[in-house]
Amino acid sequence: MAAAVSLTFPDGSVKKYDAGTTGRDVAESISKSLAKKAVAIVLDGELRDLADPVTDGAIEIVTRDDPRALELIRHDAAHVLAEAVQELWPGTQVTIGPVIENGFYYDFKRVHPDTREDWPFTPEDLPLIEKKMREIIQRNEPFTKEIWDREKAKDTFANMGEAYKVELVDAIPEDQEIRIYRQGRWFDLCRGPHMDSTGRIGSAFKLMKVAGAYWRGDSTKPMLTRIYGTAWANQKDLDQYLHMLEEAEKRDHRRLGREMDLFHFQEEGPGVVFWHAKGWRMFQNLLSYMRRRIEDDYDEVNAPQVLDNSLWQTSGHWGWYRENMFAVTCADDEAEDNRVFALKPMNCPGHVQIFKHGLKSYRELPIRLAEFGAVHRYEPSGSLHGLMRVRGFTQDDAHVFCTEDQLEAEILKINDLMMSVYEDFGFQEVVVKLATRPEKRVGTDAMWDHAEDILKRALARMEAESGGRIKAGINEGEGTFYGPKFEYTLKDAIGRDWQCGTTQVDFNLPERFGAFYIDKDSEKKQPVMIHRAIVGSLERFLGILIESHAGHFPLWFAPLQVVVATITQEADDYAISVAKRLKDAGLQVQTDLRNEKINYKVREHSHAKVPVILVCGRREAEEGTVNVRRLGSRDQVSKSLDEIVTLLVDEATPPDIKRKTGA
Structure with missing residues (x-):
């Protein structure tokens, strides 16, 4: 057969291929090892299935470790999630399951087999679904694309009880083809593309949470259950992402706002801040x-x-x-x-x-x-x-x-x-x-x-x-x-x-x-x-x-910069004089003269993210010193009052003022 397709590769070289040559064929023509690693192609900037026939244009072979493959990993994981749910709970309707930032989700309509009432998923269902997803991935079923007649698609989904899929078929413009992707016996309406098999997804994924979501985002339409997941190219990336989420939860400004007594919100003023x-x-x-x-x-x-x-x-x-x-x-x-x-x-x-x-x-x-x-x-x-x-x-x-x-x-x-x-x-x-x-x-x-x-x-x-x-x-x-x-x-x-x-x-x-x-x-x-x-x-x-x-502000920006806390009531007068000296120097200072143990006071003010705690006892009062404790550090340093005032005033000077004054 005469060469009919001209492909330009990233290095600028141009090669001819027979009409009907697929992306997989092109990868194999370069090397067997590349073909084993390939999961998709990019043809003239568009991500395509590896099994798609190529046409004239610029081509790139996408391997699984290519950053562009991450979207495919997540897309495939969404399909496997839907299959897992339907294997576990036959009769559950699947709706849409797109890739989103850092992961994917799928929306479901599940009804209880006995009561026929809505039966939303709960977080307790996720481990079971995740286990089933891993079984499906282990099967390594191939993804294959089919083009269906519009009426065939509607009839098939209607007979399966997939009313939402029928609606989605109707929403596809008449000039667009109806694509169906199979993974083994299970299939779904989808634009694609996909990798060549479920095994390519790998094991670096996790189901994260469930939430309610109206069909098509319309509050007048039925409520569905949305299951969110995340998927990554490898376990290291997944672990880093999960660690970032843990850190983000610790740093949530709403929680820290309560702990630091900064602001609150209430129903009578939705979307406005009570400072x-x-x-x-x-x-x-x-x-x-x-x-x-x-x-x-x-x-x-x-x-x-x-x-x-x-x-x-x-x-x-x-x-x-x-x-x-x-x-x-x-x-x-x-x-x-x-x-x-x-x-x-x-x-x-x-x-x-x-x-x-x-x-x-x-x-x-x-x-x-x-x-x-x-x-x-x-x-x-x-x-x-x-x-x-x-x-x-x-x-x-x-x-x-x-x-x-x-x-x-x-x-x-x-x-x-x-x-x-x-x-x-x-x-x-x-x-x-x-x-x-x-x-x-x-x-x-x-x-x-x-x-x-x-x-x-x-x-x-x-x-x-x-x-x-x-x-x-x-x-x-x-x-x-x-x-x-x-x-x-x-x-x-x-x-x-x-x-x-x-x-x-x-x-x-x-x-x-x-x-x-x-x-x-x-x-x-x-x-x-x-x-x-x-x-x-x-x-x-x-x-x-x-x-x-994480609430650990530099001293120049902290809303409360120093707490002067006493060990004993005998140091109260000295602590008050220390606080006054610091206030006169322009710092935001409070005293803590309560009859509580010093460890309790330090713990409480550290929880409130106070950058500096100055501890005063009988000895400090006699010597004119303070015991300095910094947020996030267990070290305690004794300094003279003059020394700590000079040090803290310098730290509390905003950087723009330092530049302007040359300090």
Whole structure:
């Protein structure tokens, strides 16, 4: 048969193959050992089954240790989970089972065989299901793909009692084929791809939890049971992930918030924070730090919390963002001025109004307006999560109005500030991704081309000049409706990623509001607007800090820095004088003069994550010393009062102040 398919390999070589050649055939033509390791192919950037016939294009052979195979391992594990459940409980309906970050899940509808009532799975079922999954994997059944007629698929699933699968078949567009994947006798509706057999999944997986989930995410539809699992290429990676989860549980900011007496939430205020004294002090520490970092370059302003919805219509938010906004009207329907207002979900329209107030010259640009603005956004109650996902929060928001010639320099200046802030809080590794135009957007393609080109140039320069601290990437289609943006992602102490800062270029909002400046030719010209946030939500950033530091804050940021505790009542007066000396030096200090054993006091304050405990007894009072105990250390060091005051004042000085004063 004449060669009919031309394949380009990663090394640039081109080879010809007969029509009908599969990915497995290609792997075998390279080497028998590669064919044994292969689990899939990538053809022109698309992950495909190893058994698929190849077509002209660029090809890569994917082995099981390739990072791209991890998605296949998890996808296959989801199918094995579904088969295991149906083997154990025949008649259970399977619905959908996608791959998610770090794992997979599958949704099931199980009814009790006697009562025919819903019979949700429980955590106690997971070990039995996991054992059955391991049996199926040991069988090493091949995955095979079949293309079915649409009516055959519907009839087959209907006869099996799989009503949800029938609905899924109906949801597949008419121009798409119906794919069925078998693993031995069991089969499922699936787009694929899969590895070549269940044995390839390996043993590095674990079922994690069960949860309720509405069918298709619709609360008007039946409740299903969702079983979550995780799967990895090897046991080492699984163990590392499980260890990270253990650490994350220990570091949960909600638990630490209770232990450290920082904040709480309650039903009467869903999604808004009740700050306690120490938590509010920590919030103000962050606010003061951020305020100092911008005081030389930005003018701090404050825009109203409630504005007429006509302003939000002009900005586009009423049309694009309305489902996330809180509308406000007067409680008295008969009020004379009972218009529809909105609690602001963001600060930008207000800042445009401030910019427009008074004529601006090109000589005044760039104008940088900052606001620590309280904003409110509706989030579904099920998505609320402590400080990480709230309905009311404070943004470290700023908007820069500049000329196009100034745009790139301003973006780089913002980046320098961001990287310095992140370093002060202990984040060394930062990923910056350019989020490009979404499908739904305002503005011309030419405008988007121009804005994205500027950001691409800036990103390349930022990465090159960062000394390895910045890793660059692209988030295709993830920009805002009015412009492209940079997204800054931080890696915390246990390796989790958190998206925090953003820099967004906006040619649209100034135009919508008729904002302009007078250029050197005395003509009106529209400014470019840069939206930027460094930590984003102060509440969320505090949650991230609590978890990353596990509550063990550096002294300069701790809400309570020192506790002075007594061993005996004879040292009370001395402890009070020590505390006063430290307070006069600017530290946050409490005394503990209770008639309790010192080990009890130390244990209690360590549990509350107090960084420094100074212990005073009769001997310390006589000698003018203190016994120093540090959080996380069992060592005890005796120091003179003068020495410890000097040491702690230095530690309690924020890094930005140290840089500024040269201390």
